[in-house]
Amino acid sequence: MPMGAIWVPLVLTLKVALWATAINLVLGIGVAFGLSRWRSHAREVVDSILTLPLVLPPTVLGYYLLVLLGRRGVFGEWLDRLGIHLVFTWMGAVIASTLVAFPLVQKAARAAFEAVDPQFEDAARVLGLGGVAVFFRVSLPLAMRGITAGALMAFARAMGEFGATLMIAGNLPGRTQTLSVAIYAAVQAGDDRSAGIMVLVTSATCVLALLLAGWLAPDHLRRTRP
Amino acid sequence: MSIDVSIRKTLRADDRCFDLDVAFASDHRRIVLFGHSGAGKSLTLRAMAGLLAPDAGHVRVDGRTLFDATTRVDLPARDRGVAYVFQDYALFPHLTVAQNIGFALDRGWFNPGRRSHDGRVRRWIDTFELGAVADSYPARISGGQRQRVALARALVAEPRLVLLDEPFAALDPALRGRMRTELRALQSRLDLQMLVITHDPADVEALDGHTIELRDGRVA
Numbered sequence: 001m002p003m004g005a006i007w008v009p010l011v012l013t014l015k016v017a018l019w020a021t022a023i024n025l026v027l028g029i030g031v032a033f034g035l036s037r038w039r040s041h042a043r044e045v046v047d048s049i050l051t052l053p054l055v056l057p058p059t060v061l062g063y064y065l066l067v068l069l070g071r072r073g074v075f076g077e078w079l080d081r082l083g084i085h086l087v088f089t090w091m092g093a094v095i096a097s098t099l100v101a102f103p104l105v106q107k108a109a110r111a112a113f114e115a116v117d118p119q120f121e122d123a124a125r126v127l128g129l130g131g132v133a134v135f136f137r138v139s140l141p142l143a144m145r146g147i148t149a150g151a152l153m154a155f156a157r158a159m160g161e162f163g164a165t166l167m168i169a170g171n172l173p174g175r176t177q178t179l180s181v182a183i184y185a186a187v188q189a190g191d192d193r194s195a196g197i198m199v200l201v202t203s204a205t206c207v208l209a210l211l212l213a214g215w216l217a218p219d220h221l222r223r224t225r226p
Numbered sequence: 227m228s229i230d231v232s233i234r235k236t237l238r239a240d241d242r243c244f245d246l247d248v249a250f251a252s253d254h255r256r257i258v259l260f261g262h263s264g265a266g267k268s269l270t271l272r273a274m275a276g277l278l279a280p281d282a283g284h285v286r287v288d289g290r291t292l293f294d295a296t297t298r299v300d301l302p303a304r305d306r307g308v309a310y311v312f313q314d315y316a317l318f319p320h321l322t323v324a325q326n327i328g329f330a331l332d333r334g335w336f337n338p339g340r341r342s343h344d345g346r347v348r349r350w351i352d353t354f355e356l357g358a359v360a361d362s363y364p365a366r367i368s369g370g371q372r373q374r375v376a377l378a379r380a381l382v383a384e385p386r387l388v389l390l391d392e393p394f395a396a397l398d399p400a401l402r403g404r405m406r407t408e409l410r411a412l413q414s415r416l417d418l419q420m421l422v423i424t425h426d427p428a429d430v431e432a433l434d435g436h437t438i439e440l441r442d443g444r445v446a
Contacts, residue, residue, distance in 0.1 A: 122277050123316040125303040127330040128383060137329075137337045141320045 006198055008174055009182040013202075016090060016165075016178055017158035020097035021105075024154050027098075028105030029147060033135070035106075036113040047110075054103040061099055062167025069095070069168065088170045093178060096164035101154035108150020112143035152213035156206040228253040228419060229387070232283040233273045246270065246443040249283070256413060256435025259423040266443040267423040268313075271389050274421070275310045276303035287387050288419075309380035311390040315372050317364035323375050324351065324360040330383040350378035370401050377412070388420040394429060406432040 031050065035043055053061055069086045070076045079086065086092040116139055124134045140147075162180040169176035171185055179202050186195040232249040246266045250257075259267050272278040274285050276292065279300065285293040287308065292301050317326050322340055328347040332338050340361065351360050354374035359367045364375065373393065380388055393409065394402045410433060413420055422433055430437050439446040 117316070119312055119314075119316045120318060122303075123310070123312060123318070124329070126275050126277070126306075126308065126310040127379070128304045128333055130304060130333070133333060133335050136335045138318060141337070142318075 005194060006201065009177050009179045009198070010201060012090060012093075012174075012176075013159060013178040013180075014205075016093045016097055016161075017155050019094045020101055020158040020161075021151055021155045023094070023098045024102050024105040025147070025151055028102060028109050028150070028154075029140070032106050032109030033113050033139070036110050050106055051103045053100050058096075058100055058161070058163025058165075059167055062096060062164035065092075065096060065099065065164065065168045087168055088172060088176060090169065090176055093161075093165045093169035093176055096168050097158035097161040100161050100164055101157040104154040104157055105147070105150045108153065109143065109147045112146025112150075113139060115146065116142045149213045152209045156209040159202060159206055159209070228288050229257060229421065230284070230286040231270070231274060233270060233280045233285070234282040235269065235273065235278065235280045237269070244443060246273075246280075248440065248443065248445055250438050250445055252436045252438070254436035255417065255419055256433055257421040258430050258433050258435045258437045259421065259440055260425070260427075260430050260437050261423075261440035261446075262425055265440040267425075267440055268391055269443075270440070271310070271391055271421070271423055274387075275308050275389055276301060276306050277310075290386075307386045309383070309385035309388045311376050311380050311388065311393055313391045313393075314396050315364075315376035317372060317375055317379070319364055322361050322363060323356055323367065323371075326364065326375055327351065327356075327378045327382055329379055346382055350382055354378050369397050370405060373397065373405055377409075381416075381418075386419060388418055390420060390422045392424055392426075393422060394424070394426070402428075403432075410434075 068074050124138045171181050183195050183198045230251040235246040237244045248270050273280045282295045291299050292306050331344050
C-alpha cells in the first residue's frame with residue numbers, strides 16, 4: 001500500500017485524538033473539581049449522567065450528536081448560521097471522540113481531587129492564598145498524576161473511536177476517515193494487508209500512550225502525604 | 227488582652243453530637259491549650275485560624291477582631307495574619323523545602339520556580355540550618371527538619387500569632403526534647419505570640435506558659 005494511505009488517516013487520527021484530549025482536560029478537570037467539592041445529593045445523579053458515554057453504544061451517542069448538531073438539529077441550525085459545520089468534518093470527529101472519552105478524564109480527575117488531603121488546601125489558605133491560587137498551586141498539582149493517567153486513557157480511547165465518529169463525521173478519505181474507520185473500510189474492500197498495517201499502528205500508538213501514563217508523573221508526586 | 231477567644235460550635239456527624247463552648251483570654255506570649263484528644267483543642271485552633279466557622283462568639287488578636295458572630299465579622303483565613311503549624315506539618319509534597327518556606331511570600335496564581343529565592347527565605351533557611359536540604363522534597367528530609375520547615379513556612383510572613391497543633395507529636399521521643407528547647411528559645415528570641423495545643427504534660431512543663439485545660443469541649 002502507498003505510504004499516504006496510512007499516513008493521512010494516522011495524522012488525522014492523532015489530530016482528532018489530541019484535540020479531544022485537550023478539550024477533555026479542561027472540561028474534565030473543571031467538572032471533576034466542581035463535583036468533588038459539591039455537597040449535595042444531586043451529585044451522584046449528575047455523575048451518573050456524565051458517565052453515560054462510557055456505557056451507551058457509540059452509535060447511540062452519534063445519533064444524539066446528529067440530532068443536536070445536524071443541519072436541522074437543535075443547535076445545528078444555529079451553528080449553521082454562524083458558518084460552523086460539524087457534520088462530515090474533522091471537527092465533528094473531535095466532538096464524537098471528546099464525548100466518548102470524557103468520562104475517563106472526569107472520573108480519574110474526580111478520584112484524584114478527592115484523594116488530595118484537604119489539610120494541604122487549608123495550609124495554603126492560612127498562608128494567605130485565595131481560592132483560585134489554592135487550586136492552581138496545591139489542588140491541581142497534587143491531583144496531576146491521576147489526571148494525567150486519565151488523560152492518556154482518554155487519548156487512547158479517542159484514537160480508537162469508531163461508532164460515534166462514523167455517525168457524525170462519516171467516512172470521507174483524507175477528510176474524516178480516521179484509522180479505525182479506514183480499517184473498517186479496508187476490510188470491507190478486502191484489502192487485508194492495509195487493514196493489518198493500520199491495526200498494528202493503532203495498537204502500537206495506544207500501547208505507547210498507556211505506557212506513558214505510568215512514566216510521565218514525577219517520582220515525588222507518588223506520595224501526597226508528608 | 228492580646229488573645230480573646232469565645233467560641234461556640236455544635237458539630238453533628240451521623241447520630242453523634244459534640245458541643246464546643248470555649249472561652250479564654252490571655253496576654254501571655256505563650257499560651258498552652260492542654261487536654262486529651264477529643265477535648266476540642268484542634269477545633270478551637272481551626273476556628274481561630276478561620277478554617278471552621280463558629281456558631282457564636284468572637285476571636286480577637288491584639289485588639290483586632292477576626293471573628294464576631296454578633297457584628298457578622300468573619301475574616302477569611304488568608305486575611306487573619308494567623309499562622310498555623312499542622313500536627314503532621316502539611317508540607318506541600320510537590321514543592322521543595324525552599325519553595326515551601328517561601329509559599330506565603332508570593333500570592334499569585336502559580337507557584338514560583340524552584341530557583342527564585344526571596345532573601346527572607348534564605349534567612350529562614352540559615353536560621354534553621356536547612357541549607358543542605360533547601361532543594362529537597364519534604365518526603366526526603368528527616369522529622370526534625372520537617373518541623374523546622376513547617377515553622378519557617380509559618381513565620382516567613384511575620385504573623386501576629388502562631389498556632390501550633392501538637393508540634394512534637396510526630397517526632398520520635400529523643401528528638402522531641404531537643405525540639406521543645408528549640409521552639410522555646412525561638413519564641414523568646416523573636417518574642418513570638420504563640421498558642422500551642424498538646425495532650426502531653428511534658429510539653430506543658432517545657433513551654434512554661436499560660437496553660438488552659440480543655441475537657442469535653444469546655445475550659446476545665
